Amino acid sequence: MLVRKHFLSTPLMEFMQSPDSPAKVLLAVSGISKNFAGRKVLDNITLRVDEGKIITLIGPNGAGKTTLVRIALRLAAADSGAVQHRSGLRIGYMPQKMHVEPTLPVTVVRFLQLAENFSATQLDATLSQLNILQLKNHQLSAISGGEMQRVLLARALLRQPELLILDEPAQGVDLAGQAELYQLISKISKRDNCGVLMISHDLHLVMSATDEVVCLNHHVCCHGKPEQVSNDPAYLDLFGPNTARALAVYTHDHNHEHDLTGNIKTAHHE
Amino acid sequence: MNNTFLQLLMSDFVLYALVAGLSLALIAGPLGSFIVWRRMSYFGDTLAHSSLLGVALGIVGDINPQLSIIISCLVFAAILTMLDRKPSISTDTLLGILAHSTLALGIVLLALTDSVRINLEAYLFGSLLTINQLDLVWILAVVALASTVLYFYWNKLLSVTVHAELAKIEGVNVERLNLMLVMLIALTIAVSMKVVGVLLIISLLIIPPAAARRLAQTPEQMAFKASLIGAASIVLGLFAAFYLDTPAGPSIVVVATAIFLGLNFSRV
Numbered sequence: 394m395l396v397r398k399h400f401l402s403t404p405l406m407e408f409m410q411s412p413d414s415p416a417k418v419l420l421a422v423s424g425i426s427k428n429f430a431g432r433k434v435l436d437n438i439t440l441r442v443d444e445g446k447i448i449t450l451i452g453p454n455g456a457g458k459t460t461l462v463r464i465a466l467r468l469a470a471a472d473s474g475a476v477q478h479r480s481g482l483r484i485g486y487m488p489q490k491m492h493v494e495p496t497l498p499v500t501v502v503r504f505l506q507l508a509e510n511f512s513a514t515q516l517d518a519t520l521s522q523l524n525i526l527q528l529k530n531h532q533l534s535a536i537s538g539g540e541m542q543r544v545l546l547a548r549a550l551l552r553q554p555e556l557l558i559l560d561e562p563a564q565g566v567d568l569a570g571q572a573e574l575y576q577l578i579s580k581i582s583k584r585d586n587c588g589v590l591m592i593s594h595d596l597h598l599v600m601s602a603t604d605e606v607v608c609l610n611h612h613v614c615c616h617g618k619p620e621q622v623s624n625d626p627a628y629l630d631l632f633g634p635n636t637a638r639a640l641a642v643y644t645h646d647h648n649h650e651h652d653l654t655g656n657i658k659t660a661h662h663e
Numbered sequence: 664m665n666n667t668f669l670q671l672l673m674s675d676f677v678l679y680a681l682v683a684g685l686s687l688a689l690i691a692g693p694l695g696s697f698i699v700w701r702r703m704s705y706f707g708d709t710l711a712h713s714s715l716l717g718v719a720l721g722i723v724g725d726i727n728p729q730l731s732i733i734i735s736c737l738v739f740a741a742i743l744t745m746l747d748r749k750p751s752i753s754t755d756t757l758l759g760i761l762a763h764s765t766l767a768l769g770i771v772l773l774a775l776t777d778s779v780r781i782n783l784e785a786y787l788f789g790s791l792l793t794i795n796q797l798d799l800v801w802i803l804a805v806v807a808l809a810s811t812v813l814y815f816y817w818n819k820l821l822s823v824t825v826h827a828e829l830a831k832i833e834g835v836n837v838e839r840l841n842l843m844l845v846m847l848i849a850l851t852i853a854v855s856m857k858v859v860g861v862l863l864i865i866s867l868l869i870i871p872p873a874a875a876r877r878l879a880q881t882p883e884q885m886a887f888k889a890s891l892i893g894a895a896s897i898v899l900g901l902f903a904a905f906y907l908d909t910p911a912g913p914s915i916v917v918v919a920t921a922i923f924l925g926l927n928f929s930r931v
Contacts, residue, residue, distance in 0.1 A: 468828055484832055500880070504825065507821060
């Protein structure tokens with residue numbers, strides 16, 4: 394079911410203490426706006442991530458997805474609006490890009506150890522889960538883009554996070570690996586009751602596991618549950634990942650259109 | 664032949680020069696590795712250039728020159744760090760402007776005081792062999808401080824260097840650590856100025872880590888081997904200076920560069 398209006402417009406505190414589940418809110422942003430050089434990138438965004446829930450952000454390039462995530466992480470400041478984290482919240486973050494400095498010799502395992510203290514057993518378990526155990530002693534500068542994504546996810550997971558924030562986690566990962574990666578994220582979310590906020594363009598792969606999809610194009614265009622049809626694992630089996638992509642469904646009937654700069658041409662808000 | 668060198672070694676000024684050079688090489692290994700990893704070499708250069716302004720201000724204000732260099736280096740390091748946070752103009756352009764304008768301002772100011780004619784060659788190359796006890800104490804104190812800080816914050820500094828945003832989310836105080844590293848670099852440059860000169864300290868910070876890169880599998884190996892290469896350059900450079908009667912500072916730089924070239928163009 395799609396809800397075609399902005400999220401609540403209540404003040405943040407009220408929002409965090411929503412009557413149904415006061416303690417379960419991990420992260421809430423409300424009324425976030427951000428301009429870059431006079432261009433409105435984010436316009437009054439409100440969003441909430443609860444324990445064990447997977448929220449997927451979709452939207453065209455330049456829609457402000459990464460900016461929103463960075464603001465939610467407090468890596469960037471919004472022009473207006475509020476960001477609230479549950480106190481002591483442990484976040485595992487997977488950035489969109491990782492620049493590996495070629496003059497810095499560092500192995501995969503050393504890179505992971507920069508983050509947190511964990512046991513060797515934990516490390517090996519996480520690495521095998523992501524199929525990268527064999528990369529352990531490789532130089533970080535020598536692994537491929539898809540392998541790097543898994544290494545970054547490993548670093549986020551080793552923190553035993555309460556909230557995972559993933560910026561295009563499957564970028565550069567091969568097709569078979571993508572499905573596996575999203576399954577793993579969903580499994581971990583269920584197992585550890587971990588909230589997930591992720592940006593993804595692979596809706597055909599994430600929809601079965603996503604609790605809520607938020608379509609962003611400078612403002613929240615619409616949000617709601619992805620269609621139930623893809624819940625059936627047989628769906629992916631039957632068509633294979635390639636066809637599934639072609640058949641990907643997230644019925645997305647907008648009630649308004651955008652011009653080339655993303656401004657709303659015709660708005661019919663309720 | 665070795666006998667005369669050994670005899671010379673025993674003399675105070677050569678011993679002081681050697682101890683000062685070796686301890687600077689020791690700390691320049693890890694500090695310089697951070698400079699290379701973070702692509703900050705121009706930053707160090709700018710600090711070193713601006714220190715001449717510190718010399719000038721010290722003379723104008725009648726402050727102890729060592730102290731005025733240290734204070735001005737720390738102030739410039741803080742200013743550069745703050746400017747870097749608001750990038751309205753690209754960092755290398757900003758550093759280029761500051762490096763040369765502070766150098767020029769320092770020279771103009773010195774000319775106006777007309778009390779001292781500063782020897783620009785001494786500023787560039789220092790005077791390693793005229794080092795006195797107080798100079799040595801300053802150097803040893805800063806090296807001790809920098810080693811202690813690097814030892815205790817090594818992992819965090821490394822984490823910030825590899826990915827500052829991940830480090831921040833993992834609870835590391837990125838701004839504080841950056842400032843700390845920059846201050847250590849500024850202090851090291853400041854106490855090295857008089858003794859080894861701008862050219863030598865920047866070379867010691869950058870050339871040995873660059874030379875050590877191909878020999879290292881871990882950051883620690885790179886830092887350690889950079890220290891060794893720096894120390895070897897000091898000893899061999901002083902040795903060459905003695906036998907070829909060449910200036911000490913430039914001889915050390917030439918040796919370090921030769922090691923860098925040798926390691927990078929051979930199949931190790």
